[in-house]
Amino acid sequence: VASASPEPICQPLAPWRTALAKAIHGNRKLPSARYPQLATVGLDGRPANRTVVFRGFFAHTNCLQFITDARSAKAEQMTHQPAAELCWYFAQTREQFRMAGDLCLVGAHHPNPHLQASRVQLWQQLSDAARLQFNWPSPGDIRQDNQPFPTDVPNRDEPLIPAE
Amino acid sequence: VASASPEPICQPLAPWRTALAKAIHGNRKLPSARYPQLATVGLDGRPANRTVVFRGFFAHTNCLQFITDARSAKAEQMTHQPAAELCWYFAQTREQFRMAGDLCLVGAHHPNPHLQASRVQLWQQLSDAARLQFNWPSPGDIRQDNQPFPTDVPNRDEPLIPAE
Numbered sequence: 086v087a088s089a090s091p092e093p094i095c096q097p098l099a100p101w102r103t104a105l106a107k108a109i110h111g112n113r114k115l116p117s118a119r120y121p122q123l124a125t126v127g128l129d130g131r132p133a134n135r136t137v138v139f140r141g142f143f144a145h146t147n148c149l150q151f152i153t154d155a156r157s158a159k160a161e162q163m164t165h166q167p168a169a170e171l172c173w174y175f176a177q178t179r180e181q182f183r184m185a186g187d188l189c190l191v192g193a194h195h196p197n198p199h200l201q202a203s204r205v206q207l208w209q210q211l212s213d214a215a216r217l218q219f220n221w222p223s224p225g226d227i228r229q230d231n232q233p234f235p236t237d238v239p240n241r242d243e244p245l246i247p248a249e
Numbered sequence: 250v251a252s253a254s255p256e257p258i259c260q261p262l263a264p265w266r267t268a269l270a271k272a273i274h275g276n277r278k279l280p281s282a283r284y285p286q287l288a289t290v291g292l293d294g295r296p297a298n299r300t301v302v303f304r305g306f307f308a309h310t311n312c313l314q315f316i317t318d319a320r321s322a323k324a325e326q327m328t329h330q331p332a333a334e335l336c337w338y339f340a341q342t343r344e345q346f347r348m349a350g351d352l353c354l355v356g357a358h359h360p361n362p363h364l365q366a367s368r369v370q371l372w373q374q375l376s377d378a379a380r381l382q383f384n385w386p387s388p389g390d391i392r393q394d395n396q397p398f399p400t401d402v403p404n405r406d407e408p409l410i411p412a413e
Binding site (some may be wrong): 115116120126133168169172181183187 | 279280281284286288289290294295296297298299300304330332333334335336340343345348350
């Protein structure tokens with residue numbers, strides 16, 4: 086699904102890119118056509134599966150980009166088992182793409198400057214409402230009764246770094 | 250996602266059933282609202298993910314029913330690792346359900362008569378076009394050039410049993 090070496094990456098267009106581009110275009114009326122499902126494997130060997138938002142390709146590569154909260158379960162899962170399978174069903178054209186690959190988490194300390202630049206760019210392209218969620222309490226924590234969620238939007242320029 | 254002992258099963262309605270029923274009803278205009286994504290783990294420890302068709306609940310239980318070709322990869326995967334996670338995204342109401350559980354394959358030789366009865370009933374409810382696919386060449390095999398697929402629909406009364 087995404088992979089990265091510390092070197093700049095430049096890949097020839099994969100054969101499936103044309104078919105996928107056609108499907109995305111043919112289903113462009115449905116916002117959900119950009120929400121495929123990403124399966125990973127947990128530390129207990131059981132699968133996990135969730136909807137993600139496709140954020141375009143990493144420039145000059147066949148690597149798909151997604152945004153995740155570094156505190157989420159999938160961020161931990163992919164550092165132990167990077168293997169993933171994306172299931173992308175297009176409801177309007179009734180096509181399914183199944184894409185197997187390895188995930189690469191591009192966090193604040195990832196050494197590749199090209200990936201870092203893309204990370205910052207994706208953060209900047211998010212809406213305020215989406216960025217705000219990274220200020221919410223940690224995913225999976227028990228919610229404090231009646232405790233309102235923070236409403237202060239993080240800085241648009243630099244991706245938020247979770248507390249250690 | 251589905252489990253079964255050899256005994257007749259009767260489960261109280263799970264707390265999530267009401268929310269799921271509401272989501273299915275609220276998205277009933279979209280046929281794809283009945284097509285969630287099912288993640289399993291392969292023999293190599295990598296995840297697999299595909300779209301399945303929800304076929305209702307096994308009577309008096311919280312077990313979801315799906316139909317699979319016994320020759321498919323998921324049928325083999327679930328006998329080695331029954332753990333699965335279903336990701337069910339409802340595009341119209343923008344709700345996501347993630348359901349973790351164990352899969353149980355109800356093949357021709359499954360000893361539970363209640364599950365067998367449901368297996369036969371689901372087969373009978375399939376369209377001819379859907380039943381026909383079980384007569385197609387084995388999933389994953391290399392296709393013979395220009396070889397037409399069989400067009401003879403299997404018997405409606407009894408589910409097709411794959412050749413050993």
